[in-house]
Every structure is written in C-alpha cells, then in structure tokens.
Amino acid sequence: MAVQLPDDVVERGNGKIVFLILDGLGGLPHPDTGKTELETANTPNLDRLARTSAVGLAEPVLPGIAPGSGPGHLALFGYDPIRWNIGRGVLSALGVDFELREGDVAARLNFTTVDASGNIVDRRAGRPSDAENRRLVEKLRAGVRAPDGVEVFFEPEKEHRLVLVFRGSGLSEAVSDSDPQETGVPPLRLQALAPGAERTVQVAQDVLDQCQSVLRGEDRANGVVARGFAQYRRYPTIEDRYSMRALAIARYPMYRGVARLLGMELQPVPASDEGSIDALEARFEEFDFFFIHVKTPDARGEDGDFEGKARAIEAVDALIPRIEALKPAVLLVTGDHSTPATFRAHSWHPVPLLLSSKWVRTAPVSGFGERECLKGELGIVSSKHLMSLALAHAGRLSKYGA
Amino acid sequence: MAVQLPDDVVERGNGKIVFLILDGLGGLPHPDTGKTELETANTPNLDRLARTSAVGLAEPVLPGIAPGSGPGHLALFGYDPIRWNIGRGVLSALGVDFELREGDVAARLNFTTVDASGNIVDRRAGRPSDAENRRLVEKLRAGVRAPDGVEVFFEPEKEHRLVLVFRGSGLSEAVSDSDPQETGVPPLRLQALAPGAERTVQVAQDVLDQCQSVLRGEDRANGVVARGFAQYRRYPTIEDRYSMRALAIARYPMYRGVARLLGMELQPVPASDEGSIDALEARFEEFDFFFIHVKTPDARGEDGDFEGKARAIEAVDALIPRIEALKPAVLLVTGDHSTPATFRAHSWHPVPLLLSSKWVRTAPVSGFGERECLKGELGIVSSKHLMSLALAHAGRLSKYGA
Numbered sequence: 001m002a003v004q005l006p007d008d009v010v011e012r013g014n015g016k017i018v019f020l021i022l023d024g025l026g027g028l029p030h031p032d033t034g035k036t037e038l039e040t041a042n043t044p045n046l047d048r049l050a051r052t053s054a055v056g057l058a059e060p061v062l063p064g065i066a067p068g069s070g071p072g073h074l075a076l077f078g079y080d081p082i083r084w085n086i087g088r089g090v091l092s093a094l095g096v097d098f099e100l101r102e103g104d105v106a107a108r109l110n111f112t113t114v115d116a117s118g119n120i121v122d123r124r125a126g127r128p129s130d131a132e133n134r135r136l137v138e139k140l141r142a143g144v145r146a147p148d149g150v151e152v153f154f155e156p157e158k159e160h161r162l163v164l165v166f167r168g169s170g171l172s173e174a175v176s177d178s179d180p181q182e183t184g185v186p187p188l189r190l191q192a193l194a195p196g197a198e199r200t201v202q203v204a205q206d207v208l209d210q211c212q213s214v215l216r217g218e219d220r221a222n223g224v225v226a227r228g229f230a231q232y233r234r235y236p237t238i239e240d241r242y243s244m245r246a247l248a249i250a251r252y253p254m255y256r257g258v259a260r261l262l263g264m265e266l267q268p269v270p271a272s273d274e275g276s277i278d279a280l281e282a283r284f285e286e287f288d289f290f291f292i293h294v295k296t297p298d299a300r301g302e303d304g305d306f307e308g309k310a311r312a313i314e315a316v317d318a319l320i321p322r323i324e325a326l327k328p329a330v331l332l333v334t335g336d337h338s339t340p341a342t343f344r345a346h347s348w349h350p351v352p353l354l355l356s357s358k359w360v361r362t363a364p365v366s367g368f369g370e371r372e373c374l375k376g377e378l379g380i381v382s383s384k385h386l387m388s389l390a391l392a393h394a395g396r397l398s399k400y401g402a
Numbered sequence: 403m404a405v406q407l408p409d410d411v412v413e414r415g416n417g418k419i420v421f422l423i424l425d426g427l428g429g430l431p432h433p434d435t436g437k438t439e440l441e442t443a444n445t446p447n448l449d450r451l452a453r454t455s456a457v458g459l460a461e462p463v464l465p466g467i468a469p470g471s472g473p474g475h476l477a478l479f480g481y482d483p484i485r486w487n488i489g490r491g492v493l494s495a496l497g498v499d500f501e502l503r504e505g506d507v508a509a510r511l512n513f514t515t516v517d518a519s520g521n522i523v524d525r526r527a528g529r530p531s532d533a534e535n536r537r538l539v540e541k542l543r544a545g546v547r548a549p550d551g552v553e554v555f556f557e558p559e560k561e562h563r564l565v566l567v568f569r570g571s572g573l574s575e576a577v578s579d580s581d582p583q584e585t586g587v588p589p590l591r592l593q594a595l596a597p598g599a600e601r602t603v604q605v606a607q608d609v610l611d612q613c614q615s616v617l618r619g620e621d622r623a624n625g626v627v628a629r630g631f632a633q634y635r636r637y638p639t640i641e642d643r644y645s646m647r648a649l650a651i652a653r654y655p656m657y658r659g660v661a662r663l664l665g666m667e668l669q670p671v672p673a674s675d676e677g678s679i680d681a682l683e684a685r686f687e688e689f690d691f692f693f694i695h696v697k698t699p700d701a702r703g704e705d706g707d708f709e710g711k712a713r714a715i716e717a718v719d720a721l722i723p724r725i726e727a728l729k730p731a732v733l734l735v736t737g738d739h740s741t742p743a744t745f746r747a748h749s750w751h752p753v754p755l756l757l758s759s760k761w762v763r764t765a766p767v768s769g770f771g772e773r774e775c776l777k778g779e780l781g782i783v784s785s786k787h788l789m790s791l792a793l794a795h796a797g798r799l800s801k802y803g804a
Contacts, residue, residue: 028763036763061802063783064790071803081803088804108804228804254804340761346801348794349763350779370763370779380781 015329015394017244018280018290021076022316023069023255024298026057026338026351026370030306037301037341038352039369041310045320046333046354047367054360054393055368056378057350058386060337066348072336073258077238077291078387086261087173087230092163094260095253096155100232105171105200108228109211110179111136111160111221118186123179124160125221136221137162143214147203157253164226166204171231172197175204179225187225204229237263238289242391247283249276250293259291273315277322284326298346301339309341324356329394331356332386333368350380357393417731417796419646420682420692423478424718425471425657426700428459428740428753428772432708439703439743440754441771443712447722448735448756449769456762456795457770458780459752460788462739468750474738475660479640479693480789488663489575489632494565496662497655498557502634507573507602510630511613512581513538513562513623520588525581526562527623538623539564545616549605559655566628568606573633574599577606581627589627606631639665640691644793649685651678652695661693675717679724686728700748703741711743726758731796733758734788735770752782759795 027036060067061081070091071081089106100106111133113122128136137156146152150168157163174194178187190201190208204226211224238246240263248259249267256266267283270276276292284290296312323331334353337346352373365372374380378389391397429438462469463483472493473483491508502508513535515524530538539558548554552570559565576596580589592603592610606628613626640648642665650661651669658668669685672678678694686692698714725733735758740751754775767774776782780791793799 028761034764057781062790063780063787064792064794064799066794066799066801068801068803085803091804230804343761347761348791348799371765374765374777374779374781 014288015396016284016288016290016326017330017390017394018292018323018326018328018332019076019390020292020294020316020323020331020333021073022294022297022313022333022335024301024309024337024339024346025313025335026340026347026349027301027309028340028342028347028349030342036370037297037306037309038313039371040306041313041317043314043317043368045317049320049324049331049333049356050354050365050368050372052360052362053354053356054378055355055363055365055373055376056353057370057373057380058334058353058383059350059380060383064348066346067337068346069254069336070258072383073255075383076334076336076386077262078241078384079235079262080384084235088228089163089230090232091230091254091257091261092157092161092228093155093165093232093257095255095257096157096163097260097266098153098155098163098165100165101167102232102234103169103171104165104167104232105173105175106163106165106230106232107175107204107226109162109164109224109226111162111215112187112223112225113220114186114223120180120183120185120187120223120225122220123181123183123225125223127159128221130156130158132221133157133159133162136215136218140211140214144207144210147206150203152207160221164207166200166207170199172200173229173231175201175229177225177227177229178208179227187223190226235261235263239263242289242387242396244288244396245286246289246291247287248291248293249279250291251276252293252295255293255295264291273319277319280323281326290328297335298339301341302344304341304344306341329357330390332390334386351383353378353381353386355389355393359393416690417798418686418690418692418728419732419792419796420694420725420728420730420734421478421792422694422696422718422725422733422735423475424696424699424715424735424737426703426711426739426741426748427715427737428742428749428751429703429711430740430742430744430749430751432744438772439699439708439711440715441773442708443715443719445716445719445770447719451722451726451733451735451758452756452767452770452774454762454764455756455758456780457757457765457767457775457778458755459772459775459782460736460755460785461752461782462785466750468748469739470748471656471738472660474785475657477785478736478738478788479664480643480786481637481664482786486637490630491565491632492634493632493656493659493663494559494563494630495557495567495634495659497657497659498559498565499662500555500557500565500567502567503569504634504636505571505573506567506569506634507575507577508565508567508632508634509577509606509628511564511566511626511628513564514589514625514627515622516588516625522582522585522587522589522625522627524622525583525585525627529561530623532558532560534623535559535561535564538617538620542613542616546609546612549608552605554609562623566609568602568609572601574602575631575633577603577631579627579629579631580610581629589625592628637663637665641665644691644789644798646690646798647688648691648693649689650693650695651681652693653678654695654697657695657697666693675721679721682725683728692730699737700741703743704746706743706746708743731759732792734792736785736788753785755780755783755788757791757795761795
C-alpha cells in the first residue's frame with residue numbers, strides 16, 4: 001500500500017475537516033512589484049487566519065515536478081500521486097457521473113473541425129454549446145457500431161468535450177493519443193504503448209474512424225481526437241482509509257471525477273462559489289470531511305491574468321468567515337499546485353498552505369503569502385502528508401506504536 | 403528505477419543548465435568570528451546572485467550522512483546516492499579513461515613501502531612522481547601473470563595511486579580491502595564479503611602477491627595495498643534520462659570518473675579553474691548541460707585551512723560574471739558535501755545552494771551563506787532532487803499526469 005499512514009492509527013473521532021482548495025493558488029512575483037498574486041490580493045480573512053494557524057508550503061509531487069490536476073488532488077487526499085496516478089479518461093468519465101466498472105478503458109475526446117484534406121483547423125470545433133454537444137453525442141451513439149466483444153459508450157461533458165468508454169475483457173490503457181495537440185495536421189493514428197495493447201488499439205481506431213464518418217457533413221464538429229486512455233481500477237476510498245464520510249463540493253467535472261474515484265459523495269453542481277458555501281452549510285452535519293474546490297485562480301493564472309487571479313483569491317477570502325462560523329476542527333486552505341500568471345501554466349513551485357486548528361504552534365507571520373509561509377511551522381511539506389496532518393489536528397489519529 | 407522523476411515528464415527543451423560545483427563548499431563557524439568560510443569570504447557576485455535566486459541548502463544523502471565524492475556527485479546529477487552508489491575502484495578506473503566493460507571488477511591500489519618483516523611503513527611510498535608511477539606500473543604489467551581465465555590490467559593514476567582491473571566471467575565485487583589504513587602492520591588478506599566471491603578473492607590475492615614479488619627490491623615502492631573493489635555496471639546516462647548532451651569540465655580523475663560513468667563528454671583537463679571557464683565559453687553552443695568541478699575549497703577544508711578555503715571560494719566568485727554572461731537558463735551553484743575547515747573532513751552538514759533562473763520566487767536574503775540560505779524558498783532539499791529543479795526551471799520538464 002502506498003498509503004501515507006502507518007497501520008492502525010485512524011480513530012473514529014468527530015472533529016470535522018474542511019479542505020478549501022484554491023486551484024493553482026501559488027504564484028510568482030510580478031516583475032513590477034516583486035509580489036505574487038496572493039501577496040498582491042487584499043485578503044484580510046486569510047491573513048488573520050494565517051497568524052493563528054500552522055502555515056507552510058505544500059509540495060504537490062516532488063521538487064521540480066509540475067502536476068496535472070489528477071496527481072495534484074490525489075496527493076491532497078493522502079494518495080501518493082506517483083503510485084496512484086490515473087489517466088485523464090477515467091477522471092473525465094467519473095466527472096460526468098459515468099458508472100465505470102473495473103477494467104473499463106476511457107478516453108477524453110474533443111470535437112474538432114477538420115478541412116477537406118483531413119487536417120485539423122480547430123481543436124475545439126468552435127466550442128459548441130452544451131446543447132449542441134449533446135446533439136452530437138446522440139448522433140455518435142446512433143451511428144457508431146460497437147466492434148465485436150466490446151461495449152462502447154459516449155458521454156457528453158461540456159462544450160467540445162466528451163468521453164468515450166470501452167467495456168470488455170482484456171482491454172489495455174497502453175494506447176497513444178490521436179490528438180496531435182496542434183492544428184494544420186491530421187489526427188494521429190493510435191499506437192500500442194505496451195505489448196498486449198494491439199487489440200484495444202484496433203478497436204479504438206475503428207471507433208474513432210466511425211466517429212469521423214458519422215460526423216462528416218457537420219459544419220464545425222466534423223471530427224474527433226482522443227487522449228488520455230486510462231483503465232479504471234477501484235481505489236481505496238476516503239471512508240475505507242480514514243473512517244470519514246466525505247462530501248465533494250466541486251463545480252468542474254475533472255475534480256468531481258477525482259472525488260468520485262475516492263468514494264466521496266458528490267454535491268450537485270453549485271452555480272457559484274458562494275453556492276458551494278451554501279452547500280457546505282446545508283450539509284455540515286451529515287459529513288466528516290468536506291472538499292471544496294475553487295477553479296478561478298487556476299483559470300486566471302493560465303490566462304496570464306495576474307490581476308484577475310488576485311481578484312479571484314479575494315473573492316474566496318470573502319467567503320472564509322462563513323466557513324469559520326461552522327467551527328470545523330480543521331480548516332485547511334491550499335492549492336493542488338501553483339499556476340503563476342507570469343508562467344501561464346501549472347508549475348512546480350510549492351503552494352501556500354494554512355491549517356487552522358486549536359492544536360497549532362503558530363509562527364510570527366504577517367499574513368498568507370508565499371514568502372510568509374516559508375517562515376511557518378509546517379515548512380515545505382509534501383502534499384501527500386496533509387491529510388495525516390489534518391486528521392491529527394482533528395483528533396482522528398491515535399498514537400502509533402506502543 | 404530509482405530515478406527521481408516520474409515517467410514521461412522529460413521534454414526536449416533548449417534551456418542550457420550550468421552546475422558549478424564547489425567541492426566541500428559547506429562549512430562551520432570559525433570559533434573566533436562565528437562565521438563559516440563562505441560567510442567569511444568576500445563574494446559580491448554570489449551575494450548579488452543569491453538575492454535574485456532560489457536559495458536553500460542541499461542535503462547530499464540523508465541527515466547525518468557525510469558522503470564520499472561518489473555519492474555526493476551522483477546525487478547532484480539526480481541518481482539516488484544509496485541505490486546508485488559505486489565503489490572507488492570503478493570511479494578510479496573511469497577517471498583514468500580506462501574502457502571498463504560490464505562485469506569488470508576494479509580496485510584502487512596504493513604503492514606502499516614495507517619493511518623487512520612485511521609491515522607497512524609508508525602507505526604512499528613517499529609519494530613517487532607520476533613518471534616513477536608509470537615506470538612501476540610497467541614493471542607490474544611485465545612481471546605479473548594473469549591467473550587462468552582472467553585478464554588483468556594495471557593503470558597509473560597519480561603519485562602513489564594506480565588502478566587494478568580484472569576482466570572475466572563470474573567475478574564479484576564482494577572482496578574486502580587489503581589496505582589496513584594504518585602503518586606498522588602488514589597488508590590484510592582479502593576476504594569474501596558474500597557467497598560466490600571466493601574465486602575473485604583467490605584471483606585477486608594471487609595478483610597482489612605477485613605484485614609484492616615483482617616490486618621486491620624497489621627502494622620505496624616495494625609493496626601495494628588494494629581497496630574499493632567494485633564491479634562496473636552500465637548506468638543510465640544523463641542523455642538517456644534527461645535528453646541533454648552533457649559536458650564535464652573537471653580537473654581531477656575521481657570527478658571525471660563519475661562524469662564518464664553517467665555518459666558525459668569529458669573536456670580535456672583544464673590547467674586551472676579559469677581554464678575551466680574558458681572551456682565553458684568555447685563549448686557553450688555544443689552542449690545542453692555543463693558540470694564544472696572546482697576542487698580547492700574541499701582540499702583547503704581537509705587541510706584545516708579556514709582562510710585558504712575562504713580565499714578559494716573568493717576565487718570562484720570572481721569567475722561568476724563570465725558564466726552569467728553566457729546567459730544559461732539555469733545556473734546552479736552548490737557543493738557535493740560540506741568540508742568544514744574546523745572538521746578537516748567531509749561532513750554531513752547541508753550545503754548552501756543557489757539556483758538562478760527567471761522562474762524563481764526569491765526570498766529576502768542578504769547574500770550567499772549557510773545561515774542566509776536557511777531562509778530561502780528551496781528549504782533543505784535532498785541533493786538528488788536538484789536536477790529535477792534545474793530541468794523544471796530550464797523548461798525541460800512537462801506536466802506530470804492529467
């Protein structure tokens with residue numbers, strides 16, 4: 001087991017734990033001011049909390065490694081992100097509430113626009129509406145015939161995104177992407193990445209070719225590309241491992257997918273981040289552990305919008321008093337990785353981290369920010385250890401050993 | 403694999419990386435001033451660089467472990483120094499450009515002076531000249547007969563040092579040293595350190611006994627002792643693992659040996675540290691990764707020469723602007739271990755570390771020194787992760803996972 005806890009230390013306690021995850025929270029200094037997004041944002045509540053919390057920096061995977069959202073979140077929940085890494089396809093399928101069975105292989109598809117010679121001209125087919133996406137998926141369901149011995153499922157996600165699932169015996173996830181990640185070229189032919197994957201490649205290529213035929217004649221969404229082939233295996237759940245009933249309050253499919261993979265109950269999608277806190281309040285008595293996911297800091301970081309990311313963090317700061325009012329035993333605020341606006345992508349830099357509980361030492365920090373957190377009592381801590389820290393501070397771990 | 407990177411994150415980028423390694427850089431406070439060698443040295447360039455770099459302390463192996471040069475350097479290049487540790491014999495053989503083959507067993511030999519009753523009176527035979535060393539090695543080559551089924555090679559190193567290599571099937575490295583590491587006693591008989599090493603012990607003892615006979619009659623170098631029996635295995639190279647063409651600019655055999663083990667190209671031995679920078683400038687376009695090794699801080703530290711070590715560090719500081727002028731994507735300055743002058747030996751203390759790149763956070767530090775580095779954004783980081791950090795900062799790693 002790659003669990004991060006010694007055996008037999010989990011106790012049934014009743015301290016509630018809230019993980020407030022600001023996606024892409026960590027940043028880099030703005031060249032004009034020398035301050036990061038978080039240091040720039042006006043965050044009176046997080047600053048106040050930092051002064052009475054255990055603070056530090058969370059390293060998502062290993063030094064220098066910029067994680068995708070999958071490993072970034074698995075680590076936060078105490079699952080070693082290298083051992084438990086899982087492909088995009090499975091996370092996408094779980095994110096749209098598809099009931100995966102052990103051995104299913106899933107891939108993330110994009111609707112694309114291709115020209116007369118088969119070259120991709122738009123990898124997102126002009127971002128169709130969700131309604132249009134559903135119409136196109138129905139067309140694929142009706143028109144694509146499953147190869148012998150395999151079941152095939154198409155599930156709409158959002159805009160240009162859909163999920164393709166194969167069910168049958170002997171399938172493999174060792175299949176390359178058809179998505180070339182660029183325009184002006186045709187989709188790539190699938191390749192086996194390991195011995196034994198040849199049949200899955202054949203089946204998947206057949207289905208992708210059929211998709212192409214079925215969509216011929218569509219104005220914009222006249223093609224598909226596939227990536228992130230991944231096989232579903234059952235994960236030990238949060239409840240199995242930590243004896244906690246867990247609720248995930250997340251608005252985007254990918255994060256809902258990770259939560260589902262770990263057996264969390266999924267709150268119906270809130271309309272806003274304020275709505276996420278409404279849900280937390282409404283269901284606070286029912287659960288022990290709450291995962292609240294906020295997407296905007298990461299989105300603004302990827303856009304290179306430094307000010308927008310700072311404003312997104314300020315919007316979360318304003319919600320903090322409502323969480324505090326519920327008096328969880330532990331409130332942990334961090335991110336799954338850094339997304340510096342200057343870098344415009346996920347990065348490897350450790351993420352500011354704040355753990356509020358009555359059992360902290362505290363350190364003399366002035367507020368919540370990358371440089372202040374360096375002075376904190378938690379130091380630079382591997383994200384996979386945060387769950388143990390939270391459990392301990394919530395009175396949910398017993399002594400290890402005699 | 404004990405590599406420190408998850409699979410599939412290495413990208414072919416083009417950011418160049420320079421590792422400037424000051425052997426034995428880390429120190430301890432002088433009892434009179436309370437300042438370490440580095441803190442004492444006048445290093446305006448390193449101080450300036452530290453203020454705009456990511457700084458921290460590098461822990462070579464594990465807390466409390468003082469590494470030899472082999473593990474110290476393997477860690478710097480991202481090879482877990484415990485898993486990839488290799489014996490002195492192999493490093494010495496590679497350091498004199500001997501073409502080792504898989505399965506060869508090498509040992510480091512000293513010419514020694516023994517008295518009439520066979521006791522060692524000088525473990526270095528009065529430090530013969532290199533020319534005298536070559537004459538003695540020729541004498542051994544001519545006089546020693548290889549045991550059946552084994553080839554035997556003698557290679558001169560410097561002064562009293564030579565290398566002995568055995569080639570043949572079924573050889574083992576589990577052979578004890580004959581070097582007693584003291585005088586007044588005879589060389590030790592070789593012992594098998596694991597089952598299956600008995601034949602290698604027999605072969606090696608026979609060769610050492612023949613050496614003794616051949617050298618009888620020599621004035622001073624009338625004996626040999628052996629240590630560091632080690633079997634060569636092929637290592638994954640820097641190019642295999644990181645997709646970088648690597649150049650080693652090192653003036654001492656041991657460090658050239660490590661570089662060769664990892665497949666780096668070896669620059670012909672420069673005459674001085676300034677000459678090392680000349681070589682860097684001359685070959686900067688040809689390679690992606692540069693390992694520059696500076697020996698003097700370690701040598702002065704082992705001598706107990708506190709001032710000499712500080713002056714050696716100052717000499718390196720003066721070379722920094724020439725490296726900066728080449729505009730590498732990453733300049734990393736650290737050591738393979740500490741060699742405090744007060745301690746007169748390799749020590750376990752973490753080593754000051756500076757990583758200059760445009761993707762750093764920076765922290766408020768006044769300069770480059772052991773205590774200032776404690777405040778840095780990298781914290782205390784295991785040396786084996788430095789390569790990942792350098793690759794990330796040079797744009798040579800892609801995101802891990804979906």
